[in-house]
Amino acid sequence: MWQRGLFIRVAFLLLLATLSVQADTGSLTGAGVYLILDITVHGRDTYAQYREKVEPIIENYGGRYIVRSGAKSFDNNPASDVISPEGEWYPDRIIVLEFKSTEQLQQFVKSPEYQAIVHLRTSSSSTKSVLVNGYQPPN
Numbered sequence: 547m548w549q550r551g552l553f554i555r556v557a558f559l560l561l562l563a564t565l566s567v568q569a570d571t572g573s574l575t576g577a578g579v580y581l582i583l584d585i586t587v588h589g590r591d592t593y594a595q596y597r598e599k600v601e602p603i604i605e606n607y608g609g610r611y612i613v614r615s616g617a618k619s620f621d622n623n624p625a626s627d628v629i630s631p632e633g634e635w636y637p638d639r640i641i642v643l644e645f646k647s648t649e650q651l652q653q654f655v656k657s658p659e660y661q662a663i664v665h666l667r668t669s670s671s672s673t674k675s676v677l678v679n680g681y682q683p684p685n
Contacts, residue, residue: 578644578680579651580612585639589670596666603663604643607654613642639671648677 587593604610616628616639628640645651654660667673 578646579648580678580680581641581643581645581651582676582678583639583641583643584637584674585616585641586672587638587670588672592666592670596663596670599663599666600660603657603659604654606659607645607657608650609643609645609654611641612644613640615640644680651677 601611616637628637630636643651645654
């Protein structure tokens with residue numbers, strides 16, 4: 547139970563950091579949705595195929611990566627490490643995707659292109675995910 551609470555706190559902090567960076571660059575829309583994924587990779591080679599194929603599909607459906615960290619088997623750069631500032635949550639991979647709307651995300655997930663490769667992810671990893679709305683400050 548405490549891991550779920552920590553996951554929610556970390557996800558919230560990631561979103562705030564993202565929105566802060568967007569505000570600093572003038573690109574804050576506040577209308578986006580964010581898919582936050584905690585992924586444990588079990589089959590490195592198959593998951594690597596998925597990683598290579600999924601990015602252009604995400605982009606074709608208007609999504610973009612905000613965070614793509616972890617999984618030492620893919621990236622030995624210390625800047626990609628997942629750091630746990632509180633508690634003991636050390637996920638293998640953390641992904642945060644941004645889409646303009648839930649409908650846009652659903653179009654991506656249901657697309658023939660994604661459906662053709664999703665088996666690569668499901669057969670090579672375990673995934674926990676949540677979908678959250680971007681923060682819109684009160685007027």
